[in-house]
Amino acid sequence: MLAILKRELSAYFNSAIGYIVLAVFYFFSGMYFYLYCLYYGSASLTPVFANMFMIILFLIPIITMKSFSEEKRQKTDQALLTAPISLFEVVMGKFLGAFVMYSCCVAIFLLYTLVICFFTTPDWAVILCTILGMLLLGGALIAIDIFVSALTESQVIAAVISIGVGLLVYMIDSLASITQSQFLINILSTVSFNSNFNNFTYGILDLSNVVFFVSVIAIFVFLTIRVFEKKRWS
Amino acid sequence: MVEVKNLTKVYGDIKAVDDISFTVGSGEVLGFLGPNGAGKSTTMNIITGYLSSSSGTVTVDGTEILENPKETKAKIGYLPEIPPLYPDMTVKAYLEFMYDIKKVKLPKEEHIDEVMAIVKISDVKDRLIKNLSKGYKQRVGFAQALLGNPPVLILDEPTVGLDPKQIIEIRNLIRGLGKKHTVIFSSHVLSEVSAICDRIIVISNGKIVADAKTDELSTVISGKGQLLLEVEGSSSTVSSAINDVYGVKKVTSTGNNRYAVDYDNTVDIRRGVFNSLTKAGCVILEMKSGGLTLEESFLQLTSQSQRKGGNK
Incomplete structure (x- = not known):
């Protein structure tokens, strides 16, 4: 697992992709930070986080798109699957690789918090909770997108489907508002990434929100393993 | 292993x-x-x-x-x-x-x-x-x-x-x-x-x-070897002369002084055939191996089973 994690990270940072993702993330987060905090003299990072949701929806598919699709295209999955390691280790290695890459992006918020420290005392509860929320939200999207990447041999298809799924996840609340059935509304608002994420941005650490994102990660890691199991057996 | x-x-x-x-x-x-x-x-x-x-x-x-x-x-x-x-x-x-x-x-x-x-x-x-x-x-x-x-x-x-x-x-x-x-x-x-x-x-x-x-x-693959001969002389003399050689299984006359000899692949019968025919006074005009080469037997083998497979 560690070996795969190490290889994933070296693949991101030995090519341009890791730096481009970092640059885009830092650029937009910096822009929102300037707009909402520095320009208005506000110490609240909450609007910055809310706006970064959209950016993440596009960046995470870029991080994960070649995760398994490229392995399948280059036939290197044969080396992974015939090595004496379990599928769980392979998938977790891939997941953690993308997650660490994403965490490097999110880490920039610690720098912004430091900047706020110069002017006033930041609301640490809100900021740390939101960073945790960002990590969990990103982790859930990464797990979904790695699953998508395991379904295809094409990076482009993986990226496009992942972005589509991400946007759908983003719009779940809007979908909930147009349905009539109370039952559906209940379901949709339970699985809504937005509503599960929002509590974090208020500085509320609700266990149910944490469990929700961790469950999404667990389910999609499991499904990814099943994709490879199925390929072996069919 | x-x-x-x-x-x-x-x-x-x-x-x-x-x-x-x-x-x-x-x-x-x-x-x-x-x-x-x-x-x-x-x-x-x-x-x-x-x-x-x-x-x-x-x-x-x-x-x-x-x-x-x-x-x-x-x-x-x-x-x-x-x-x-x-x-x-x-x-x-x-x-x-x-x-x-x-x-x-x-x-x-x-x-x-x-x-x-x-x-x-x-x-x-x-x-x-x-x-x-x-x-x-x-x-x-x-x-x-x-x-x-x-x-x-x-x-x-x-x-x-x-x-x-x-x-x-x-x-x-x-x-x-x-x-x-x-x-x-x-x-x-x-x-x-x-x-x-x-x-x-x-x-x-x-x-x-x-x-x-x-x-x-x-x-x-073939199970046996085959030798093709062209020999002068009456077919009965030639056949019996070849039949005397150790390892020979069957002699078939294919006409025009030509013979096909099936033999046990574990022995080389060419020397014996030559000696026996010379003793019988028959002149060998041509002698060649009629058995399949490895390449031919491979082809035969795989095409046979492919045909069988096709009939399924």
Whole structure:
């Protein structure tokens, strides 16, 4: 697992992709930070986080798109699957690789918090909770997108489907508002990434929100393993 | 060392591998021969645990691949048809990665250096794999399979797409590896298999159609030898003279002083036939071997079963 994690990270940072993702993330987060905090003299990072949701929806598919699709295209999955390691280790290695890459992006918020420290005392509860929320939200999207990447041999298809799924996840609340059935509304608002994420941005650490994102990660890691199991057996 | 029992793999209604059984002894070099699409790669993928069988078992040195995947996979070095290389890594970084995921216990630096020396890639160890020539890539694939000194090596068409010089190098490499490892290697080129292997299994349409020592293969396939003769003299004299020779099974006159002689392939009857006919005063005008060459028997064998397969 560690070996795969190490290889994933070296693949991101030995090519341009890791730096481009970092640059885009830092650029937009910096822009929102300037707009909402520095320009208005506000110490609240909450609007910055809310706006970064959209950016993440596009960046995470870029991080994960070649995760398994490229392995399948280059036939290197044969080396992974015939090595004496379990599928769980392979998938977790891939997941953690993308997650660490994403965490490097999110880490920039610690720098912004430091900047706020110069002017006033930041609301640490809100900021740390939101960073945790960002990590969990990103982790859930990464797990979904790695699953998508395991379904295809094409990076482009993986990226496009992942972005589509991400946007759908983003719009779940809007979908909930147009349905009539109370039952559906209940379901949709339970699985809504937005509503599960929002509590974090208020500085509320609700266990149910944490469990929700961790469950999404667990389910999609499991499904990814099943994709490879199925390929072996069919 | 490797025991394959009643292996079957079904894709939809197509039987890619149909009830294959064989065993490979320790230190044996086994050639897996068959036309493209015969089921060679599928069988190898099952042995290495990349695919699972529909039914049947694969046992490597006492452990079963499906029951004990980790332990069994650790005993196998596998070079798939397309070497599993990461183009964006250097040769050394790649081998270090493979060393890690194979959980090899030997001293890392020394072991990787040793393997690189065996396949002669030490001079390119700091180059990116994508910049290597096809022959070098194949050798990096070999190096990857050799990591951890697995007792069993499985090589899927290791010489395809290489130039003649590289093919000879790879062949010598396999021959050298055969001294220390049990090797199963596949090819659709007969001359290659017969040059390297102790034993050949011919597979066609998912079935084993022949399993024999390399030098006995043509005998096994045809079952007998044949000698074609043109001799002057009365046919009865000639026939009885030839029949007296040890090893001759049957003499048929094909007209025009021509005869076809079936004989037991374990003896060479030509000297005896010459002596016997000279004694009988018959002059031999022509004598040639009518038996099938290895190449012809292979073709006959695989086309026969393909025809049978077509009738299904």
